[in-house]
Amino acid sequence: MLITVLMPVYNAEDYLAQSIESILTQSCSNFEFLIIDDGSTDNSLGIINEYAQRDSRIVVLENKVNIGLAKSLNKGVGIAKGSYIARQDADDLSAPHRLDAQLSYALSHPEVDLIGSNSFVIDINGEIVCQVDSYSKITDRWQGLLMRKAIFPHGSAFIKKSKLVEVGLYDERFFYSQDGELWLRLISHGAIVHTISLPLYYYREMPKQTLKKYDAQAAFHQVKRMIYVDKVSTTDIDNKLSIIASSLAAKSKSNPASNFMAIYWKSLANTAYFNSMKGRSRPFKYLIRSIRANRNEISNFYYLKAFIVYLLPRSLTAFSRKS
Numbered sequence: 001m002l003i004t005v006l007m008p009v010y011n012a013e014d015y016l017a018q019s020i021e022s023i024l025t026q027s028c029s030n031f032e033f034l035i036i037d038d039g040s041t042d043n044s045l046g047i048i049n050e051y052a053q054r055d056s057r058i059v060v061l062e063n064k065v066n067i068g069l070a071k072s073l074n075k076g077v078g079i080a081k082g083s084y085i086a087r088q089d090a091d092d093l094s095a096p097h098r099l100d101a102q103l104s105y106a107l108s109h110p111e112v113d114l115i116g117s118n119s120f121v122i123d124i125n126g127e128i129v130c131q132v133d134s135y136s137k138i139t140d141r142w143q144g145l146l147m148r149k150a151i152f153p154h155g156s157a158f159i160k161k162s163k164l165v166e167v168g169l170y171d172e173r174f175f176y177s178q179d180g181e182l183w184l185r186l187i188s189h190g191a192i193v194h195t196i197s198l199p200l201y202y203y204r205e206m207p208k209q210t211l212k213k214y215d216a217q218a219a220f221h222q223v224k225r226m227i228y229v230d231k232v233s234t235t236d237i238d239n240k241l242s243i244i245a246s247s248l249a250a251k252s253k254s255n256p257a258s259n260f261m262a263i264y265w266k267s268l269a270n271t272a273y274f275n276s277m278k279g280r281s282r283p284f285k286y287l288i289r290s291i292r293a294n295r296n297e298i299s300n301f302y303y304l305k306a307f308i309v310y311l312l313p314r315s316l317t318a319f320s321r322k323s
Contacts, residue, residue, distance in 0.1 A: 003031035003099060004082030004161075008072035009048065010038040012090035015204065016047050018126075019090050022202075024055055028099040031086070033058045034076050039066035044090075070170040070178045077164055085164060089155035093122070093202035101200055102158040113163040113191040114183070116152030117200035124206065136197040142187050145180050151193070154179035156201035163191055 005023050009016060023033055035058060037045045045062060052058040061079075063072065077085060084106060086099060102115050118136050121129040135152040138144050144151055157179065167189050170178050187193065 001030070001032055001081045001083070003028070003084050003086055003103060004076075004080035005031055005033045005086045005088050005099070006036075006073065006076045006080060007034070007088040007090055008036045008038050008069055008076070009040060009044050009090040010066060010069075011040045011042045011044060013040075013042040013044050013047060015091040016044055017051075019088065019092060020048075020051050020058075022093040022096075023088060024051070024057070025096060026094070026099045027097050028103060031057060031099060032081050034061065034080055035059070036061040036063065036072045036076050038063045038068070038072045068172070068175060070172045070174055073178075074169045074172065077161060077169055080161060083161055085157075085159045085161050087155050087157040087159075089153075089203075091204045091206060092153070092155045093204075094155075095198075095200045095202070098156075098200040099158075101196060101198060105194065105196060106158065106160075109194065111192055112194045113160045114186055114193045115158040115196065116193070117156045117196040117198060119153050119156060119201040119203050120199050122202050122204050124204070126204075128202075129205065131199055133197070133199070136195040138195065141193055142184070145184050145187075150180070151183060152195050153201050153203045155203065163189075167191075 007019070007023075012019070020033075020035075033055075035048050035052075037048055037060070048058075048060055052060050061075065063075075067075075073087075084103065086102065088094060098117070102117070105115055106112060116135060118131070118133050120131050123129055135150070138149075138151055141151045163186065167182075167185050169182075171181050171185075174181050183193070
């Protein structure tokens with residue numbers, strides 16, 4: 001078997017069925033679909049089992065307790081039958097021709113070890129926020145990763161299993177940025193990376209991610225630099241990771257910000273603004289949602305003013321052409 005689609009799941013019942021469907025309806029139908037429920041406390045496992053009863057390509061693993069993404073991925077790679085591992089996140093979607101496109105490229109370029117793709121960003125309602133075409137234009141992936149840039153969505157990755165095993169799989173000490181650390185390690189071991197210019201993946205930006213991911217990713221990014229730039233000792237790395245883990249555990253127990261949806265919509269406004277070359281009204285739409293979610297946040301109105309100034313000249317130009 002050539003492909004194992006690997007998808008860990010943790011409390012993803014709201015979007016899980018859509019994600020599973022996006023894999024089962026691929027134009028390429030010959031694959032193993034390995035789904036790992038990582039101790040979910042919602043109905044995720046029930047949804048997975050329903051699909052498994054209807055489609056023999058699905059293999060279900062159940063973690064009795066939550067062990068985290070990196071450990072779940074390593075567990076899956078260990079039993080995967082495919083020569084290639086295609087990642088999929090439980091709240092994201094794959095384009096219908098994704099696996100066909102990545103497998104075709106892999107077979108025609110056997111020297112390539114890791115394949116990603118450009119993507120769409122979607123919101124909690126499944127609406128497209130923007131199309132991100134910049135991934136395939138990155139020329140120095142090593143430097144980009146060290147500068148805290150994603151080279152493509154983790155869920156779009158299509159990796160040679162043999163190369164994954166060769167470099168030691170995912171570093172289970174990383175709770176965030178597992179992909180960035182692994183890509184750096186692969187590149188340092190001579191792996192060849194390619195990004196397909198087609199948008200083959202739909203990455204869903206979630207409110208909880210918006211609130212907590214930036215601080216966490218910044219902390220783990222610092223660790224990546226300690227490993228690959230500063231060449232810090234393993235003992236010091238372990239100590240740093242232990243401190244980060246304790247800090248994140250404390251933050252996870254705190255109550256989310258009361259205006260977390262306002263923060264979420266503003267984040268999408270920024271994402272749409274910096275990535276959309278057309279559909280310029282999208283940032284404005286998300287900013288309006290942010291204001292509605294928290295009318296007392298004065299900074300939202302400064303954002304709104306900036307967007308109006310940005311959009312107005314284009315509106316006047318369009319009007320003058322019509323007249």
